[in-house]
Amino acid sequence: MPHNEGYYHAAYFVAIGIYMLYTISLRARRRSVALRRLSLGRDR
Amino acid sequence: MTTPTQAVRSDRAAPVAHAGVDWLFLVSVLAIAGALVRAIYFTPFEALQGAAQKIFYLHLPAALAAFLAFGIVALSSIGYLWLKDPRLDRAAESSAEVGVVFTTVVLTTGPIWAKPIWGTYWTWDMRLTLTLFLWFIYVGYIVLRGAIDDRAMRARYSAVLGILGALLIPFIHLSVYLFRTMHPRPIVIKPSAPSLPPEMLTTLVISFVAFMLFYLALVRQRYRLATERELLEQEEGR
Numbered sequence: 001m002p003h004n005e006g007y008y009h010a011a012y013f014v015a016i017g018i019y020m021l022y023t024i025s026l027r028a029r030r031r032s033v034a035l036r037r038l039s040l041g042r043d044r
Numbered sequence: 045m046t047t048p049t050q051a052v053r054s055d056r057a058a059p060v061a062h063a064g065v066d067w068l069f070l071v072s073v074l075a076i077a078g079a080l081v082r083a084i085y086f087t088p089f090e091a092l093q094g095a096a097q098k099i100f101y102l103h104l105p106a107a108l109a110a111f112l113a114f115g116i117v118a119l120s121s122i123g124y125l126w127l128k129d130p131r132l133d134r135a136a137e138s139s140a141e142v143g144v145v146f147t148t149v150v151l152t153t154g155p156i157w158a159k160p161i162w163g164t165y166w167t168w169d170m171r172l173t174l175t176l177f178l179w180f181i182y183v184g185y186i187v188l189r190g191a192i193d194d195r196a197m198r199a200r201y202s203a204v205l206g207i208l209g210a211l212l213i214p215f216i217h218l219s220v221y222l223f224r225t226m227h228p229r230p231i232v233i234k235p236s237a238p239s240l241p242p243e244m245l246t247t248l249v250i251s252f253v254a255f256m257l258f259y260l261a262l263v264r265q266r267y268r269l270a271t272e273r274e275l276l277e278q279e280e281g282r
Contacts, residue, residue, distance in 0.1 A: 001089060001091060002092075002093070002094040003095075004095055005094075005095040007096045007099070007156050007159060007160050008095040008096050008098050008099055010156050011099040011102060011103075012080070012102065014149075014152050014156065015106070015149045015153050018148055018149050019145070019149070022145045023262070027265075030272060033273055033276055037272070037279060040276070040279050
C-alpha cells in the first residue's frame with residue numbers, strides 16, 4: 001500500500017480552511033451590515 | 045407578484061445582529077466532525093491508493109453540494125424571471141456564492157488527490173476543465189452582481205447567467221462517458237448499484253448528509269445577509 005498520508009492531510013487541512021474562511025467572512029459581513037444599520041438608526 | 049419592499053418588509057422583524065450561533069450551522073458542523081472522524085479512524089484504507097483515497101469523503105460530497113447549489117441557482121432564477129419575486133433572486137445569489145465555495149474545495153482537493161494517483165496535480169482533462177469553467181462562470185455571476193447597481197437589472201441579468209451556467213452540470217457528469225478522461229467514472233451515482241465496499245459507502249453517505257446540512261446552513265446565513273443588505277439599502281434611501 002502506498003504511503004501518501006501527506007496528501008490526505010493536506011487535502012483535509014485545505015478543505016476545512018476554505019470552509020472556515022468562508023464562515024468567518026459571512027459572519028464578518030453580517031456584522032458589518034448590522035453595525036451600519038445600527039449607526040444609521042442612531043443618526044436619525 | 046411581490047415588490048422588493050414587500051418581500052423585505054416580512055423580514056424586518058429579524059434582529060439586526062445575530063450574535064448567537066445558528067442551530068442548523070451547529071448541527072451541520074457536528075455532523076461534519078462525526079463524518080470526518082469516521083472517515084479518518086473507522087474507515088479502512090483502499091488497498092491500491094492508500095491514505096490518499098480518503099480525500100474522496102471530502103471531494104465527492106463537495107462536488108455534489110456544488111451541483112445542488114448551482115441547480116438551485118437555476119431553479120430560483122427561472123422562478124425569479126417568471127414571478128419577479130426578489131426572495132428568489134436572493135436565494136439564487138446565496139446558493140451561487142455557497143456553490144462557488146464548494147467548487148473551490150473540489151478544485152483544490154481534486155489536484156491534491158491527483159498528484160499521488162495520476163502523478164500530476166492538473167491535467168486538461170474534460171471533467172477537470174469543465175469544472176474549472178463552472179467555477180469561472182459563477183465567480184463571474186458574483187462579479188456581475190457587484191457591478192450592477194439597479195436591483196431589477198442585476199436580478200434579471202444574473203438570473204440569465206445563473207441558468208446558463210447550470211447547463212454545464214449535465215455535461216460535467218457525462219464528460220467521463222463522452223470523452224477519454226483520466227477522471228474515474230462514477231462509482232456511486234450510476235444506473236447500477238454502487239461499487240464501493242459497505243464501510244466506505246456508509247462513510248460516504250454520512251459525509252454526504254453532513255455536507256448537505258452544511259450547505260443549507262451556509263445558504264441560510266447568506267440569505268440573511270442578502271436580506272439585511274437590502275434593508276440597509278432601503279434605510280439609506282438607495
